[in-house]
Ligand code: PRP
């Protein structure tokens with residue numbers, strides 16, 4: 001595995017991922033699980049945030065203690081399915097802003113079709129974490145990074161719940177400098193570009209559209 005790919009094998013993430021894969025998990029529980037997994041993954045993906053020491057007065061004495069050193073984050077979900085990951089992340093980092101990028105995969109060509117992009121105005125000051133549960137062929141993730149790079153963010157990370165080896169290779173070949181956080185690298189893509197064993201269509205399962 002490439003050194004910039006982090007497989008988050010925390011037991012809570014892996015347990016929740018198993019429930020997410022289950023075809024009998026309904027939309028309500030699916031949404032809750034996506035949000036919980038995103039929060040746990042965000043905890044890991046923000047490990048390198050810099051800290052600074054400050055003084056704080058406890059009821060007993062003055063303590064020297066640490067706070068995050070002014071790092072500004074932006075979460076950028078890829079619509080639609082990435083929306084399911086926003087709540088968990090923003091609960092953890094309430095000061096973060098949220099950009100949106102609209103892409104859908106053409107079912108015939110499997111190529112991403114771009115339909116929306118709205119970023120915070122101060123992107124050059126922000127570290128971006130892109131959110132999408134699925135990295136399949138990698139087309140959507142690569143297109144999202146290309147769009148976001150035009151806004152000159154300080155840095156970009158990519159966070160997905162499942163990755164296919166094919167898409168991971170496409171992405172890391174295109175952007176070796178961008179860290180990828182995932183809960184699993186599955187076996188392969190099928191002929192329709194779905195991850196095997198995967199979890200099915202993430203957008204449809206989150207929003208109940210099938
Ligand atoms: C899914 C998923 C990713 C994309 C991954 O979105 O959420 O964005 O497919 O596939 P890729 O790596 O082959 O590009 P989809 O196109 O189904 O749109 P939706 O989220 O609106 O359902």
Ligand code: URA
Nearest residue numbers: 136194195200201202
């Ligand atoms: N998009 C999904 O939602 N699921 C897959 O398995 C592949 C792409």
